[in-house]
Amino acid sequence: xxxxxxxxxxxxxxxxxxxxxxxxxxxxxxxxxxxxxxxxxxxxxxxxxxxxxxxxxxxxxxxxxxxxxxxxxxxxxxxxxxxxxxxxxxxxxxxxxxxxxxxxxxxxxxxxxxxxxxxxxxxxxxxxxxxxxxxxxxxxxxxxxxxxxxxxxxxxxxxxxxxxxxxxxxxxxxxxxxxxxxxxxxxxxxxxxxxxxxxxxxxxxxxxxxxxxxxxxxxxxxxxxxxxxxxxxxxx
Amino acid sequence: xxxxxxxxxxxxxxxxxxxxxxxxxxxxxxxxxxxxxxxxxxxxxxxxxxxxxxxxxxxxxxxxxxxxxxxxxxxxxxxxxxxxxxxxxxxxxxxxxxxxxxxxxxxxxxxxxxxxxxxxxxxxxxxxxxxxxxxxxxxxxxxxxxxxxxxxxxxxxxxxxxxxxxxxxxxxxxxxxxxxxxxxxxxxxxxxxxxxxxxxxxxxxxxxxxxxxxxxxxxxxxxxxxxxxxxxxxxxxxxxxxxxxx
Numbered sequence: 182x183x184x185x186x187x188x189x190x191x192x193x194x195x196x197x198x199x200x201x202x203x204x205x206x207x208x209x210x211x212x213x214x215x216x217x218x219x220x221x222x223x224x225x226x227x228x229x230x231x232x233x234x235x236x237x238x239x240x241x242x243x244x245x246x247x248x249x250x251x252x253x254x255x256x257x258x259x260x261x262x263x264x265x266x267x268x269x270x271x272x273x274x275x276x277x278x279x280x281x282x283x284x285x286x287x288x289x290x291x292x293x294x295x296x297x298x299x300x301x302x303x304x305x306x307x308x309x310x311x312x313x314x315x316x317x318x319x320x321x322x323x324x325x326x327x328x329x330x331x332x333x334x335x336x337x338x339x340x341x342x343x344x345x346x347x348x349x350x351x352x353x354x355x356x357x358x359x360x361x362x363x364x365x366x367x368x369x370x371x372x373x374x375x376x377x378x379x380x381x382x383x384x385x386x387x388x389x390x391x392x393x394x395x396x397x398x399x400x401x402x403x404x405x406x407x408x409x410x411x412x413x414x415x416x417x
Numbered sequence: 418x419x420x421x422x423x424x425x426x427x428x429x430x431x432x433x434x435x436x437x438x439x440x441x442x443x444x445x446x447x448x449x450x451x452x453x454x455x456x457x458x459x460x461x462x463x464x465x466x467x468x469x470x471x472x473x474x475x476x477x478x479x480x481x482x483x484x485x486x487x488x489x490x491x492x493x494x495x496x497x498x499x500x501x502x503x504x505x506x507x508x509x510x511x512x513x514x515x516x517x518x519x520x521x522x523x524x525x526x527x528x529x530x531x532x533x534x535x536x537x538x539x540x541x542x543x544x545x546x547x548x549x550x551x552x553x554x555x556x557x558x559x560x561x562x563x564x565x566x567x568x569x570x571x572x573x574x575x576x577x578x579x580x581x582x583x584x585x586x587x588x589x590x591x592x593x594x595x596x597x598x599x600x601x602x603x604x605x606x607x608x609x610x611x612x613x614x615x616x617x618x619x620x621x622x623x624x625x626x627x628x629x630x631x632x633x634x635x636x637x638x639x640x641x642x643x644x645x646x647x648x649x650x651x652x653x654x655x656x657x658x659x660x661x662x663x
Contacts, residue, residue, distance in 0.1 A: 193657055200644045205637065225660050228614055231621035232643070238628055239636040255623060 200236070206247070209236035213250060216257065223284045227261050230254050260316050263309060264290050274298040287316035288324060295336035304363040307337050311368060311378050331380045335390040337361045343400045356403055365407070375411065382408045426469040433457055434469060437476040448501055450477065455507045459584055462514065463591060471515055477508075514592060521599050589630045594639075597627070601642050605649070611659030613646035 192211060199208035212233035219226045234254045237247050264285050271293050272278060285293075294310045295302060310333045317326055340360040356362050368375060382405055386395055394400055426434075437457070440450035454473050461470035597620060604613045620627045620639070631639065647657040656662055 194651075197644050197647055197657060200640050203637070205640070208640075222660060224615075225658055228618055228658050231617040232614075232640070234621040235617055235628060235636055235640060238631070239633060239640055241633065258621075258623070 196232070196236075205236045205239040205241075206243075209233050209240065209247065209250065212236060213254065216254075220284045222280075223261055223264055223282045224280055226284050227258065230257050230261070234258075256316075260287060260290075260313075263287075263313055263316075266309070267293055268299055268301070268306075270300065271298045287313050288329065291329060291333065295333050302336075302340060302360070304360055304367050307333060307360065307364040308367055308371070311364075311373065314378070327380065327384075330378065331384060331388050332390065334361070334380060334385055335388050337364050338385075338391060338394070338404075343394060343397065343403070346403070356407065362407060365411070369411075369414075375415075379411075424464060424466050426466055426472070430461070430466060430469050434472050434476065437473060441476060441478060448504070451508055452500075452504045455504055455511070458511050459507075459588065462511065463584065463588060467515065467518055470511065474511065474515060517596065521603075524603065590632075593627060593630045594632075594635045597639065598642070601639070601646075605642070605646050608649075610646045610650045610653070611655075614643060614650075614658050617643060 193215060196208040196211045196215075199205070199211065210233075212229050216226050216229035216233060219229060234251060237243065237251050237254070240247055264282070265279055267290065272282065275282075275293075275298070291310045291313045293299065294306045294313070299306060314326065314330065314333075317324055317329065319326060338359075338361045343359075346355040346359060365375075365379070368378065385391075386401060386404065388395075434457070437450065437454050440446050440453055454477055458470045458473050461467070461473065597616065601613055601616055604610070604616070619625065620631070628636070650659045651657060
């Protein structure tokens with residue numbers, strides 16, 4: 182019976198058999214691989230991972246592999262938590278709700294946090310997007326981490342109307358309230374490595390996403406001044 | 418059959434309970450009364466003397482944790498020292514715990530008294546009763562959730578009192594797993610089977626870390642329970658987690 186249940190069509194039942202037989206080691210690994218394959222409902226994937234985690238803690242004298250599996254499961258659950266925390270407006274904008282949502286990739290979640298659906302995106306949303314970068318598979322050739330990073334910061338820049346800010350009265354004071362600089366400040370306070378998670382200023386200014394803003398001299402000036410200010414802090 | 422067995426109150430317990438009377442006499446001693454009452458209730462809950470704990474609880478005048486801090490009354494927000502704040506939190510948690518247990522006993526009684534009448538359920542007359550029943554159950558869940566949440570919060574921030582911390586950890590281990598089993602019983606017997614499986618999410622979550630208060634054998638038993646719910650779900654034509662087959 183055990184072997185019959187291990188075939189791919191019946192795998193979704195085999196953990197029930199394993200639990201009954203007291204083989205929590207086997208149940209743990211089956212549940213984990215079911216979760217890895219599942220794409221349709223994020224809530225179901227979460228429950229599969231949760232069950233797998235509980236099964237892992239139920240194993241008598243767990244071998245080392247079980248501990249590393251728990252770590253992997255926690256990472257997956259972490260990613261799901263980011264998806265669950267998407268603002269409600271954004272989820273509604275997709276015409277769904279969290280119970281019926283499919284499993285999204287880290288890149289998709291980033292795009293939703295920084296994208297146009299998230300009208301009220303603030304520095305917290307951009308920080309989440311930066312946090313999500315750790316889930317991007319660096320070996321995947323189709324995904325360029327640098328591009329995503331530049332995209333996140335461009336979206337942050339575009340949240341504000343820079344022609345208003347660069348009015349001559351007090352440009353630096355006005356700058357502080359932009360989403361871009363608030364995110365920067367928060368990232369710095371949180372101890373993120375800004376050399377890693379902030380693209381070079383020239384790369385940012387070369388991004389086509391910024392459109393006509395790229396050519397505004399006052400905007401370029403403010404951005405470069407901000408970068409210089411950062412460098413001074415790091416030199417200290 | 419009650420899942421949380423209770424132990425009877427002895428004469429010695431009785432004198433401990435009555436000792437609290439001396440402390441509630443003077444309103445300026447409320448903070449101390451609260452701490453002493455907490456300590457006694459902690460012991461009673463630990464030895465499963467829930468009715469004795471309830472008696473201690475009833476000795477404290479309602480809202481007494483507020484009366485010695487008039488500012489709290491007005492603004493609802495005042496900087497208490499960590500010790501007082503912990504005492505108040507503990508008091509509220511014990512309240513939630515006792516209420517949750519009473520809630521379960523009510524539910525249990527209600528559930529079993531209802532059962533023989535089930536065939537009559539189809540007629541309109543019992544509809545209100547059913548609504549009331551569902552409402553009560555909802556309340557129980559909410560209470561349980563709230564209790565869990567507050568209990569999680571209060572284990573932080575009290576490094577000074579190691580005995581108390583140790584007692585708190587034991588209490589969590591003693592009380593939380595049985596409550597999870599109770600909740601599973603409720604959800605399973607009211608055929609909210611997919612919610613049974615979702616209990617796994619709550620217990621496995623890193624936010625509450627409930628899985629840490631389960632002994633290995635308890636986890637194994639809990640997974641067996643979830644398996645039963647899963648099999649019941651398969652009988653309704655869903656997959657093992659209550660989703661439609663893909």
